[in-house]
Amino acid sequence: MATQQQTAWIAVDWGTSAMRAWALGADGDILAHARSADGMSVLGSEEYEPALIRLAGAWLPEMPAEPIPVVICGMAGARQGWREAPYRTVPCAPVDSGAGMAVPTADRRLAVRIVPGLRQLDPPDVMRGEETQLAGLAAGLGTTSAIACMPGTHCKWVRLDKGLVTAFRTCMTGELFDVIATRTVLRHSIADEGADDTALMQAVGETLANPQRLAGALFGIRAADIVTGSDPRAARSRLSGLLIGAELAATRQLWESETVHLVGLNTVCRAYALGLESAGSNPVIEDVDKLTLAGLALAKDGGRIV
Amino acid sequence: MATQQQTAWIAVDWGTSAMRAWALGADGDILAHARSADGMSVLGSEEYEPALIRLAGAWLPEMPAEPIPVVICGMAGARQGWREAPYRTVPCAPVDSGAGMAVPTADRRLAVRIVPGLRQLDPPDVMRGEETQLAGLAAGLGTTSAIACMPGTHCKWVRLDKGLVTAFRTCMTGELFDVIATRTVLRHSIADEGADDTALMQAVGETLANPQRLAGALFGIRAADIVTGSDPRAARSRLSGLLIGAELAATRQLWESETVHLVGLNTVCRAYALGLESAGSNPVIEDVDKLTLAGLALAKDGGRIV
Numbered sequence: 001m002a003t004q005q006q007t008a009w010i011a012v013d014w015g016t017s018a019m020r021a022w023a024l025g026a027d028g029d030i031l032a033h034a035r036s037a038d039g040m041s042v043l044g045s046e047e048y049e050p051a052l053i054r055l056a057g058a059w060l061p062e063m064p065a066e067p068i069p070v071v072i073c074g075m076a077g078a079r080q081g082w083r084e085a086p087y088r089t090v091p092c093a094p095v096d097s098g099a100g101m102a103v104p105t106a107d108r109r110l111a112v113r114i115v116p117g118l119r120q121l122d123p124p125d126v127m128r129g130e131e132t133q134l135a136g137l138a139a140g141l142g143t144t145s146a147i148a149c150m151p152g153t154h155c156k157w158v159r160l161d162k163g164l165v166t167a168f169r170t171c172m173t174g175e176l177f178d179v180i181a182t183r184t185v186l187r188h189s190i191a192d193e194g195a196d197d198t199a200l201m202q203a204v205g206e207t208l209a210n211p212q213r214l215a216g217a218l219f220g221i222r223a224a225d226i227v228t229g230s231d232p233r234a235a236r237s238r239l240s241g242l243l244i245g246a247e248l249a250a251t252r253q254l255w256e257s258e259t260v261h262l263v264g265l266n267t268v269c270r271a272y273a274l275g276l277e278s279a280g281s282n283p284v285i286e287d288v289d290k291l292t293l294a295g296l297a298l299a300k301d302g303g304r305i306v
Numbered sequence: 307m308a309t310q311q312q313t314a315w316i317a318v319d320w321g322t323s324a325m326r327a328w329a330l331g332a333d334g335d336i337l338a339h340a341r342s343a344d345g346m347s348v349l350g351s352e353e354y355e356p357a358l359i360r361l362a363g364a365w366l367p368e369m370p371a372e373p374i375p376v377v378i379c380g381m382a383g384a385r386q387g388w389r390e391a392p393y394r395t396v397p398c399a400p401v402d403s404g405a406g407m408a409v410p411t412a413d414r415r416l417a418v419r420i421v422p423g424l425r426q427l428d429p430p431d432v433m434r435g436e437e438t439q440l441a442g443l444a445a446g447l448g449t450t451s452a453i454a455c456m457p458g459t460h461c462k463w464v465r466l467d468k469g470l471v472t473a474f475r476t477c478m479t480g481e482l483f484d485v486i487a488t489r490t491v492l493r494h495s496i497a498d499e500g501a502d503d504t505a506l507m508q509a510v511g512e513t514l515a516n517p518q519r520l521a522g523a524l525f526g527i528r529a530a531d532i533v534t535g536s537d538p539r540a541a542r543s544r545l546s547g548l549l550i551g552a553e554l555a556a557t558r559q560l561w562e563s564e565t566v567h568l569v570g571l572n573t574v575c576r577a578y579a580l581g582l583e584s585a586g587s588n589p590v591i592e593d594v595d596k597l598t599l600a601g602l603a604l605a606k607d608g609g610r611i612v
Contacts, residue, residue: 119532119533120529120533121533121534123526123529123530124526124529124530124532124533124534125525125526125529125533126529126532126533154491154525169522170522170525170526170529171521171522171524171525172490172491172492172524172525173521175490175491176486176490176524179485179486179489179490180482180485183485183489184478184481184482184485185460185478185481186478211517211518211520212517212518212552212555212556212558213556214517214520214552214556215477215479215549215552215553215555215556215557216475216476216477216553216556216557218477218478218482219431219460219476219477219478220429220430220431220476223426223429223430223431223432223476224429224430226425226430226432227425227426227427227430227431227432228427228430243521246518246520246521247521247522249518249521250518250519250520250521250522251521251522252518
């Protein structure tokens with residue numbers, strides 16, 4: 001089905017295991033959306049342009065007057081990605097004008113730029129992709145300060161202060177959950193999916209109040225199953241809750257005093273929201289796609305937020 | 307080379323990934339020792355007897371007057387092992403007379419018995435194999451109370467009180483180390499081997515004093531490498547130290563007041579000893595093979611320790 005509007009630019013969130021792209025009109029309308037499994041982990045640097053054309057080639061005019069801007073955030077800018085976009089150092093705005101890394105392409109209809117990630121020197125930390133969502137969040141917040149919690153494989157906790165990222169911290173809770181649930185002895189007691197909110201909240205409370213109990217509590221999931229039998233869905237939520245509780249204990253000074261904006265997949269944000277609420281916080285779940293697109297639009301237009 | 311003495315009995319430590327066997331003479335001398343990779347994880351229940359004959363068949367007399375006792379501890383007694391030897395429930399002696407599970411064999415020269423593991427009802431916990439080493443340890447300690455720390459894939463912390471196991475707790479630190487070091491993003495920054503004692507002890511101190519920092523400190527190993535570069539051997543020791551420190555924080559009430567007897571592989575026991583010493587404890591490293599053989603001998607003779 002032909003679109004009425006012509007593609008004015010293309011937004012891409014290019015992660016480790018997947019890429020997602022949107023065709024946008026001149027007025028910002030989303031004309032098309034697609035995703036593929038062509039993430040960084042399966043692509044050599046020469047394979048990015050073909051992967052982009054496969055996913056978004058149909059959106060390109062045959063002979064545009066000017067090349068179509070393609071603005072990319074995420075792991076495509078890593079050293080092992082398409083082309084390295086060197087980190088910018090906090091404190092700084094999440095995205096900055098002129099900071100995008102231009103990438104030459106064989107297809108002359110494209111004008112590709114990759115948004116650089118952010119790094120923190122002390123303590124050392126890095127992000128790629130989240131800075132773009134933060135730009136979208138900061139645009140909506142204006143000069144209000146806030147804490148962003150961005151759950152995922154590597155959850156980022158970010159302090160936004162008058163539009164600048166002033167500090168952040170990564171907890172690899174999502175990746176820990178995955179390897180523990182699928183690669184350790186606990187896999188025999190944990191369901192592949194499903195959730196039990198009561199088990200989740202109880203477990204969050206345990207490691208949030210007593211983070212030192214984590215080391216012993218993990219094997220307890222398996223032992224409880226062997227000794228008395230247990231519900232594998234509740235076990236799955238218990239593992240998730242123990243790890244989220246440990247993360248909330250590690251980040252308590254960030255979320256105790258400010259509003260937490262949750263940015264990420266809905267199911268995961270919901271688990272964090274339950275945990276934070278049970279600890280007396282009042283988090284807000286944001287629309288992650290909206291923030292990503294807003295951030296990429298700001299990067300396209302060279303948007304310093306303040 | 308023919309042995310002068312004839313095999314009086316065979317001791318077997320049959321784990322998840324390997325089996326180890328010893329031929330013993332009537333006076334307790336070790337006549338032969340062998341190991342293979344025929345662990346529980348690769349054997350169906352029908353394959354245990356052939357695996358035993360492959361490893362130890364040459365030690366058997368052709369026509370013994372009585373069947374040769376083969377006393378086995380470890381995962382061969384798990385439900386998914388050779389034959390399930392149901393757990394005994396603590397508090398109890400580590401091994402008990404008549405509690406071994408007799409296993410019929412096709413080869414009539416064998417009289418196989420499997421030592422049962424132990425379980426704790428509240429909080430739920432289980433062990434298989436360590437009870438035999440504990441029997442050896444308890445035999446040496448007599449009525450002295452002590453704490454055993456048994457590092458490995460799943461580290462067991464055990465309270466021995468006048469020869470009885472009264473309580474224990476499992477921390478899956480070894481397995482966590484393996485999956486984090488080899489299956490997460492940290493693998494890019496962690497050496498396959500090597501150690502740095504300074505990095506280890508510093509990391510132990512960090513999570514022992516502040517266990518809530520673990521969740522943030524783990525990704526910090528990767529971030530430090532990206533931001534400033536880091537020594538992969540020191541990173542390996544740092545990961546080990548962070549996890550051991552978290553375990554020591556979880557078990558502090560056990561080791562603060564009593565002598566800790568370390569039972570396990572030497573390299574791993576050494577890391578725990580460094581951590582415990584830096585926290586003011588004064589642990590003793592035991593000879594694990596000696597304890598295993600002493601425990602299996604007690605199981606053979608039906609040895610209640612007290």
